[in-house]
Each structure stands twice: as structure tokens, then as C-alpha cells.
Amino acid sequence: MDWRSVTFDWNRARAFLVTAEEGSLSAAARALGMTQPTLGRQVTALEEELGVVLFERVGRGLVLTESGTRLVEHVRAMGEAAVAVSLAATGQATDVSGPVAIAAPELYAMWLLPPVLKRLAEVAPGIRVEVVSSNRMSDLKRREADIAIRNAAPDQPDLIGKRLTDDTAGLFCSPDYAASLGEVRGPAELDKARFIGFEENAPFVAALTQRGVAVTDTSFGLRTTSHAVHWEVARQGLGIGIGPVTLGSGDPLLVQVLPEVTFDYPVWLVAHRELKTSPRVRIVWDLLAEMLPRLLKG
Template sequence: MEWRSVTFDWNRARAFLVTAEEGSLSAAARALGMTQPTLGRQVTALEQELGVTLFERAGRGLVLTDSGARLVEHVRAMGEAAVAVSLAAGGQARDLSGPVAVTASELYALWLLPAVLERLARVAPAITVEVVASNAIRDLKRREADIAIRNTRPEQPDLIGRQVAQDRAGLFVSPAYLQAFGPLDRPQDLARARLIGFDDNAKFLGALTLAGLPVTEAQCAISASSHAVVVEYIRQGLGVGLCPVGMAANDPHMVRVLLETGFDYPVWLVAHRELHTSPRVRLVWDLLAEMLPALLR
């Protein structure tokens, strides 16, 4: 393949990169906040500039050609370099003001973050915080968040991570459910219980089975994609479900059962290496690192 010498247009390159990552023009247009025809024209213009075909149609989506696959890695590196320049420049401002986006699971956003945000408002009132409450893993490299609270170690080399605590989940019911059902002290007792599951019940039931509990999929009469909804359904007496032990410790509507059954998992703080040099992001990071262990304890 012979590459032409062209004047490179970053907007067109970005359109190509996001289309490659999203797999279709419609999804890429939504991600970039533009119309699909405008995005399509930018990708077509880049193909004409380079003299190559970048995509082939596959059903309703798009797949990279060989030329597109070779080019996409170079464009991705350009994008990350552009972000690094922006972050380094932002880090030169030493004042503790401006926005910081923190992503956490729904339960952590409800349970752990209020105390941190209250203290942050006292020590740095000019910092504004956007809380991205989601169980999905947000892409820190694409600025979907500045800091993430995760339960897994970051794998990407340009992210930094620090394990700050260990959390534990247990099985809970409401007092009303326990009174109607009877004792839930032995593993065999759970075989008759109604379970409140998640959208991935195979993983949920697999963990219970590995813990020696005789459960079946038929017991998951209710499932929810939202962990916060699962916890509320437990409180409302709809069945047995998983909840962080610390979150339910002082809740009169939650009773822990099968006390010997628990699931431990790490709590990590994650940020982009360059973002970590920003004074306001560093302050929020330090507060989280200081307060989360005590809040989880």
C-alpha cells in the first residue's frame, strides 16, 4: 500500500477512530454528539485524502479493512497524545477549583461518597464534582471520568491504581421476610428461600454454589440490573439478596443471615497518570484514599 502525503485533519481522524471503536456510524455519531450524515462525510473525506478504503459493511455495522486496521493504531496513539497534552496543560493551573468527575457503583455512590463530598465542600468549595453512578467500567482514557472507584485492578498501562480497602458482601433479608420464612442459619435452609438476583444470575448463583450453598436458578424469582434496586427489594421483604456488610450494618430493615457466608473483594482507586498531576484531582484522590478505608470498616 502506498500512502499519500496529506494535510492531516484531526477532526476526520477522530471521526474514523470513534467509528472504529463503536462499530457503526450511528453509534459513533451518538458518542461524538453529531449527526450521522456529518460523521459519514468526515470518514469519507479521510478515505479520499488517504486514497484507501477504511471500512467494509458487515450487516448493520462496519468492520475495518486491512488498511483501516493498520491506520487505527496510529490514530489512537495520536488521540492519546492529544489528551496527554491537554491534561499536562490543565495540571499547570495550581488553584483548587474546577470540575472533577468521579465514577463509582450505584451502591458506593449512595453509601460512601456523601461523607467524602461533604468534607470536600468544606476544604475546597470551588471544586465541583460530577458523580457518575454506574456499575459499568468507565473509560478514564477518554475522559468519561477523572477518578474511578473499582473492585478490580486496572489493566491498562497508562492508568494508575491503588488498592485502598477491602469490602465484604453478605446475605441479607428483611425482618418481616425472616419472621415469615423461619430460621436461615444453615446452608440447606437457603434451598427453600426466594432469591433476589442480578442481570447476570449465572455469576451470582455460581458464587453462592462455590460457597457451598444449595441454590438453583428457579429460586431467582426477581432479578434487577441495578444493585441499588436489589438492596431496596431486600429491605422491602421480597427475598434474600447480597449487600455490602458495612452498608447494611445499621439498617433496621436488613438482617444478615448465614453469617459464615461472605464474599471479599478489593476496592481500588484508579486514575489516568496525567490526570493524577492535576491539583484538584489529586485532592479528591487523597480524600478518597483517606476516608474510604474508615467508611468501609
């Protein structure tokens, strides 16, 4: 290898990668625990070192330029290699063993966790994982799980949290059901549509109403306690359901209804303060924090 050709600073490359993953300097600065001006200087310095413009500003966010898009995959591979080095250095990951329980909402458990668990089996094969798949918020203080993926910040003093990114949900149904609705030009035209609800349906009703979709109890021909079932019956044409836009957009059995009607929410990692000092929990935490933002963005 010609080491003389490597002329850029890894810290600046990391700043670029995290900014690309988070979509803004402010979010990237929070993720790295540094000030926004410092992070901005690192990204600018990398652009000057490489002689390219990496981002264009769009509104309050940043969008990769063509040059930035070409470079980000290479820098992402560097980031994954750095994580592997960190795992090996912090307690010899391959020698760490024992159980770790991860609590996650059903859709996240079936969609996001498998690739993370596959990677974990490679870097720390001695860790035995229990997946607690539930839409109920697990009680970490009672040790129902060691780490939880949540859509809300922890509100108890003994818990610690890291906001990873934001996710966006949309309305989805099967192509056949969409065809039966005809052309839908706005939320008001869904007043006769059949929706798939939840056991605790009031938050969903309120969110739909706020966005101009007039729903009543009779709009919900089916309700379920399971988000996985909710998603599957939408795929089977029983009505309109709700789920992550990234997941639904990649599903050939679903189409998005009114793409302008979306629902944004944060994604947090949460753990008990004491447990994060455990080497095996630390390894799982770091891997989730590194991989989930990318998986959520597809």
C-alpha cells in the same frame, strides 16, 4: 499549650493510625509505601514512647488493645488535620477550581461518597463534582470519569491504582422475610429461599453455589440491573439480596442471613496516569484515599 507534653513522633503516630485502619502491618506498609519491618519498628517505638501496648496479634491480623482503642480516635483527628494541611499546601486547595468526575458503584455512590463530598466542599469549594453512579466499569481512557472506585485492579498500562482496603458482602433480607424462612442453620437450608438477582446473574449464582447455597434460575423471583434497586427490594421483603456487611448491619430494615456466608473483594482507586498530576484531581484522590477505608469499616 504545653508543648513539652508532646513527646511522641508524628511519623510513628501515623504508622499506628494506618496499621489500625488497615488491620495488618503488611497492608499498612503497602499503603504507606514502606517496608513491613520499618513500619513495625515505628509502631513498636511509639508503644515504647507512650508506655502502652497498642495491638494484639490475632491470626495474621492485628486487633487494637483497650489502650489502642482509646488513642486511635485522637490520632485519627491528627491524621485528618494533616490531610487538611497537605491540601492547603499543595496548590492552595481553596483556590483550585474545575470539574472532577468520580465513578462509583451505585451502593458506594449513595453510601460512601456523600461524607467525602461534604468534606471536599469544605476544603476545596471551587471543585465541581460529577458522580457517575454505575455498576458498569467506566472507561477512564475515554475520560468517562477522572477517578473510579472499583473492586478490581487496573489492567491497562495508562492507568494507575491504589488498593485502599478490602470490603465484605453478606446476604441480607427484611426481618419479616427472615422470620418466614424459619431457623436457617446452614447454606443447604436456603434451597427454597427466594433470591434477588442481577441482569448478569452468573457470577452471583457461582458465588452462592461455591458456598453451599443450592440455587437455580427458579430461585430468583426478581432480577434488576440496579444494585440500589436490588438493595431496596431486599429491604421491602421481596427476598434475599447481597450487599456490604457494614452497610447492611447498620440498617434496621435488614438482617443478615447466615453471617458466616460472606464474600470478600478489594476496593481500588483508579485514575488515568496523566490526570493524577492535575491539582484538583489530586485533591479529590487524596481525600478519597484518606476517608474511604474508614467509612468502609464503619
